[in-house]
Amino acid sequence: MSLSDTRIRAFKPKDKLYRVADRDGLALEVSPAGSKLWRYRFRWAGKATMMSLGPYPAIGLAEARQKAQEARGKVSTGTDPRSSRRSAREAQATADAALFEAVASAWRIEKQEGLAQKTVDKITAILDGDLIPSLGKVDIRTLGTPEAAAAIEKIAARTPHTAQKAKSYLNQIIDFAIRKGHREDGRKLTLKGTVRLPKAKSVPAAVEEEALKRVMGVVSKYPERMIGAALRLAAYTALRPINVVSARWSAIDLERAIWKIPGAEMKTKVDHDVPLPKQALELLREALGWRRGGSKKDWVFPAIAERGTPHMSRDTLSKALRDSGLRGIHVPHGFRAxxxxxxxxxxxxxxxxxxxxxxxxxxDATQKAYNRAKQLRKRIEIMQRWADYLDALVGAQSKDRSDC
Structure with missing residues (x-):
């Protein structure tokens, strides 16, 4: 007896799965949980075979019979009715793999190998916060410049420097897609001109002798000893402020007067040996007396508060100079200039x-390391002369004041 909707609704679950035939190979399968699924039974390559046509009631009786008839027609012409479904699934899988979201995620996995966590976090923030929300569902095989440019310009309206990074990542993702076969060779994007960076502001720095004399006068007499010592060390070594505030005792050899900063802590990612003049050694030996125990014992300038970084913040040095009347005149990074x-x-x-x-x-990294090693003897002499020069400026300023 053929099925009807009334009969189908009356079928109740049993302890075991069972099937009820309709006609021409169509049957309804009822599971112990009560779900109902259409099945089409046919013979292929001499064997009894079955394929799913979808669940009831999402697929009604009339539609199930139509699907069964189509499948039967394919069998009669020597075509496996399951092959088109496999092809459709494979086509969908290929399409899903070519979505920008999928390709960008695969690129991120390859890109992040060997990178510092801070860099990985920046990449993730730009992908998940900007590029994927804008382009995630776009097929990378057909992604064009207008769509890509619109995504970059949207970021640029908010943060130009972030947009510049995003543009670089987007071009790298396109290159990755071409290399992995998701996009035709030569199909690059034309994103030039999508980002206009604001004119770079020069860092305030005392490069004239009188201005530097004033700065050193402030630094030499700064009332808070640890901040004052960090400022003087920045002046004596001409290091980046982050390297100064994150100085570790384990990297400093007071006997050999050398400070070995590992490449992981340097902007250039190359190990850097810093000659320490006598003045720097003196203030570091004094700082040994302030050394703290516990988890902060290795920091030369440990943070006072328990929040944030375990060492002094760069902002602490910047604020010290601003509050001392040097706003717009000099910043800690300015000692390098x-x-x-x-x-x-x-x-x-x-x-x-x-x-x-x-x-x-x-x-390259090898050349950088070679150059610094080769110049070390010269640098030892230069840094001592530099420290003596700075001290002479402080002495000259003190004399100027006494003569007034």
Whole structure:
């Protein structure tokens, strides 16, 4: 007896799965849980075979009979009715793999290998916060410049520098898609001009002798001893402020007067040996007396508060100079410009030695390390002369005041 909707609704679940035939190979399967599924039974390659046509009532009786008839027609022509469904699934899988979201996620996995966690977090923030929300469901095989440019311009309206990074990542994702076969060779995006970066502001720095004299007068007499010591160390070494505030005792050899900063802590990712002049050694030996125990015992300038970083913040140094009347005149990073300008003019030193001391990026990693090692002897002499010069400025300022 053929099925009807009335009969189908009356079928109740049993302890075991059972099937009720309709006609021409169509049957309804009822599970112990009560769900109902259409099945089409046929013979293929000499064997009894069955395929699903979908659940009832989502697929009604009339539609199930139509699907069964279509499948029967394919069997009669020697075509496996399941092959088109497999092809459809494979096509869908290919399409899903080519979505921007999927390709970007695969690129991220490859990209993040060997990167610092901070860099990985930046990539994740731009992908998950900007690019994927805008382009995630777009097929990367057909992604065009107008769509991509609109996504970048949307970011640029908020944060130009983030947009610049996003543009770089987007181009890398397109290259990755081409390499993995998701996109035709040569189908690049044209994103030039989508981001206009604001004009870079120069860092306030005392590069003239009188201005530097004023700055050193403030630094040498700063009332809070730990902050004052950090500012003086920044001046004596011309290091980036982050390297100063994150200084570790385990990296400093007071006997050999050398500070070995590992590449992981350097902007250039190359190990950096810093010669320590006598003045820097003196203040570091004094700082040993303030050394704290516990988890902060290795920090030269440990944080006072328990929140944030375990060491002093760069902002602490910046605020100290601002509050001392040097706003717009000098910032902690400015000691690097002061050193580069004044040391060059006062001592007529080798520019390569200056660049090596500043750990500026020149050449590949091997060349950088070689240059700094080669220039170390020169740098030891330069840094002592520099520290003596700074102390002379402080002495000159004190004399100027006493003469008033």
């Amino acid at each position: 002061s050193f580069r300008t004044r040391a060059r003019e006062e001592f007529d030193v080798d520019i390569d030695a200056l660049e090596a001391q500043l750990a500026h990026s020149v050449g």
